[in-house]
Amino acid sequence: DAGVIQSPRHEVTEMGQEVTLRCKPISGHDYLFWYRQTMMRGLELLIYFNNNVPIDDSGMPEDRFSAKMPNASFSTLKIQPSEPRDSAVYFCASRRTTGTSGNEQFFGPGTRLTVL
């Protein structure tokens, strides 16, 4: 398996622009998580899905952030409009509830977002 795939790996945009981050979870995994990592706050959970349904979005900082999971193999995190304080590394992770991995969570390589 290729692991969790994220795109783009790097994104530089100007304040006010829309940003869309993409994630492909590991095949067969039923949970998908979006995290944000900054030096100040560490790793923060933004939202997670179970079987494509958003379960908890309490970590989404503002209405400017939205996430979707239209099918089991694809999810997006959108920021509109983007602001400089959104600059961070955004990680996607997935896991399977049962099986030999035993709820182990697997992370993608992350998208480094810079908003100028």
Next chain:
Amino acid sequence: KQEVTQIPAALSVPEGENLVLNCSFTDSAIYNLQWFRQDPGKGLTSLLLIQSSQREQTSGRLNASLDKSSGRSTLYIAASQPGDSATYLCAVNGGNQFYFGTGTSLTVIP
């Protein structure tokens, strides 16, 4: 809400030394605990997963222990190598969510 603390925040040791990284959590009702490694500018790599019913897990030079009642986990690294230099994060699974500590930055000096 679960709070996860990792001490120390940074650690520097000479090559070959054995070391222990600490992770503490406030709510003992956990499903499992996972240790990760993060290299600069990279994603998180899973090292070990300990289920709530287990006391320890081993992988090569790494050994992770879990004491749920006291809310503690340790990651023991034997015979440290410069390649072990990275940030180590622990994550506590309180159900569906993982709660992360802020990590310990480890530097192994050749």
